[in-house]
Amino acid sequence: MKEIKLNNNVMMPQVGIGTFLLEPNDAYNSVLNALKMGYRLIDTANAYRNEKAVGRAIKDSGIERKDIFVSTKLWPSEYENENAVDETLKRLNLDYIDLLFIHQPTRNWRHGYEALIKAYKEGKIRSIGVSNFEGEYILDLFKEYDILPQVIQVEFYPQEELREIIGKNDIKIMSWYPLGGKGMTKDLLENDVVVSLANKYHKDPAQIVLKWHTQMGFIVIPGSKNVNHIKENINIFDFELSIEDMALMATLNNGKRRYTRTDEALENFLNWKIPYEK
Numbered sequence: 001m002k003e004i005k006l007n008n009n010v011m012m013p014q015v016g017i018g019t020f021l022l023e024p025n026d027a028y029n030s031v032l033n034a035l036k037m038g039y040r041l042i043d044t045a046n047a048y049r050n051e052k053a054v055g056r057a058i059k060d061s062g063i064e065r066k067d068i069f070v071s072t073k074l075w076p077s078e079y080e081n082e083n084a085v086d087e088t089l090k091r092l093n094l095d096y097i098d099l100l101f102i103h104q105p106t107r108n109w110r111h112g113y114e115a116l117i118k119a120y121k122e123g124k125i126r127s128i129g130v131s132n133f134e135g136e137y138i139l140d141l142f143k144e145y146d147i148l149p150q151v152i153q154v155e156f157y158p159q160e161e162l163r164e165i166i167g168k169n170d171i172k173i174m175s176w177y178p179l180g181g182k183g184m185t186k187d188l189l190e191n192d193v194v195v196s197l198a199n200k201y202h203k204d205p206a207q208i209v210l211k212w213h214t215q216m217g218f219i220v221i222p223g224s225k226n227v228n229h230i231k232e233n234i235n236i237f238d239f240e241l242s243i244e245d246m247a248l249m250a251t252l253n254n255g256k257r258r259y260t261r262t263d264e265a266l267e268n269f270l271n272w273k274i275p276y277e278k
């Protein structure tokens with residue numbers, strides 16, 4: 001598995017499995033299958049309500065903890081809970097987390113970020129992440145904190161403005177919705193450019209898209225509960241897209257986001273108490 005070096009010298013696999021919208025049983029099966037197939041990066045979140053299942057799959061895989069990279073995310077209603085990191089560790093049944101994010105830039109995000117810094121200093125997490133912190137949020141964070149994140153997780157998008165902002169601090173991008181999101185993959189995977197490149201490289205459309213991400217230097221975490229897709233999504237290290245084809249892929253950006261966040265949504269996030277899995 002190809003790894004990339006974070007700005008604190010921690011090595012991180014560049015392709016992993018995402019678990020958004022996976023029920024605990026599906027998350028367990030997907031993560032266990034993925035680990036058996038060679039995946040070493042798993043992305044979950046408090047909000048996905050499958051951290052316990054992910055933890056069980058990790059244990060049942062029999063793979064040594066040090067060989068697996070686990071990322072998860074604190075939800076805004078946990079930012080001011082001083083036990084949030086320990087409770088997350090407990091749900092995952094792990095002693096440390098490789099990468100812990102704050103999930104959303106709600107108005108209380110500084111509490112969450114400070115909880116991450118504390119956990120980092122205490123050795124409970126190996127790296128710090130911020131999720132959905134484009135624009136003013138990341139700029140405020142740079143102004144206010146000396147300890148900067150290693151990774152920013154954001155929606156699939158060339159993210160040119162963000163890349164310029166974070167580039168000098170060598171913060172890596174982890175793309176979510178790389179295939180367009182559950183139930184919305186058609187636009188991307190049936191796009192003429194993607195299909196023609198799939199034919200040219202004798203790969204499937206999803207592999208072309210995921211390859212574009214890794215060649216851009218992004219970390220990518222496609223979600224799936226289909227074993228064939230899980231297998232296919234990691235099998236992208238035996239070819240390279242040419243410079244021209246990378247440029248062609250970049251033309252797919254039409255500036256349209258699949259997800260737009262409102263201030264009202266952020267406020268609702270902050271007030272949502274997670275009904276965790278039993």
Ligand SMILES: NC(=O)c1ccc[n+]([C@@H]2O[C@H](COP(=O)([O-])OP(=O)(O)OC[C@H]3O[C@@H](n4cnc5c(N)ncnc54)[C@H](OP(=O)(O)O)[C@@H]3O)[C@@H](O)[C@H]2O)c1
Binds near residue numbers: 043206225
């Ligand atoms: N930080 C955030 O706010 C945030 C938000 C959203 C997501 N995320 C993270 O990013 C991860 C990825 O996003 P996502 O899972 O929402 O969306 P995604 O990876 O773009 O798309 C998932 C969809 O793609 C399908 N799929 C997977 N591999 C495929 C393949 N090879 N060919 C055809 N279809 C394929 C899956 O169906 P099958 O199950 O049938 O394969 C599923 O419906 C999440 O799982 C989560 O970890 C983070």
